[in-house]
């Protein structure tokens with residue numbers, strides 16, 4: 001394939017990616033697509049805010065880069081030795097120095113305020129009332145999930161539902177450390193032996209810890225990425241606002257099989273949740 005042909009093929013696939021990214025449907029799988037250039041479609045209000053923040057940053061950094069490039073080009077053209085044979089002997093310009101200090105400070109503050117606000121949104125588990133007030137989501141109940149990492153899989157407890165020790169091993173991939181070879185239609189290296197199941201529009205308090213080294217529980221569509229630290233319990237939260245299957249991975253390098261500890265979450269209706277959690281409670285009863 002010629003360079004020009006591969007370049008136009010690349011441009012076409014990038015264009016397709018953007019079109020596909022725009023056309024989110026309720027039945028979306030929470031996985032990355034081939035040639036994906038943007039975030040996965042958000043499934044929680046926090047992730048929606050992360051996408052919004054990212055878009056603001058993109059506009060700012062593009063404008064700054066274009067401005068600096070334009071200045072560079074102008075100076076190369078206007079002040080080269082040919083067009084400006086006698087250089088200026090100026091060493092100071094107080095007005096200019098104030099301007100190029102104050103404007104970047106204002107830009108940094110514009111970046112810092114939404115950034116820190118987002119950080120606290122993720123960090124502090126809100127009440128259902130606060131979720132309603134902040135995001136306009138009618139929250140249908142609260143629950144807690146505890147995720148415990150170990151080399152190399154996750155284990156889940158549902159303290160409110162009598163489920164303890166539900167393990168979730170990699171279930172589709174190369175069999176080196178997955179339970180089975182990936183078949184057609186499987187989410188290779190993302191499928192787990194047991195999926196986490198949560199009801200839609202429910203405030204989930206997620207507690208994360210580890211039995212050995214540091215891992216991280218990460219779910220891109222939820223905007224959740226939290227370290228699993230041995231001897232500590234860290235906490236975050238999410239409210240998934242649409243049903244579907246969502247996939248993430250351990251996101252802290254934790255050893256030789258780090259790439260084989262995926263995370264799969266099914267967001268289902270309240271009725272389906274009750275059925276599935278009862279099945280899980282029978283299989284993994286609290287001891």
Ligand SMILES: [Cu+2]
Nearest residue numbers: 215250254261
């Ligand atoms: Cu890990």
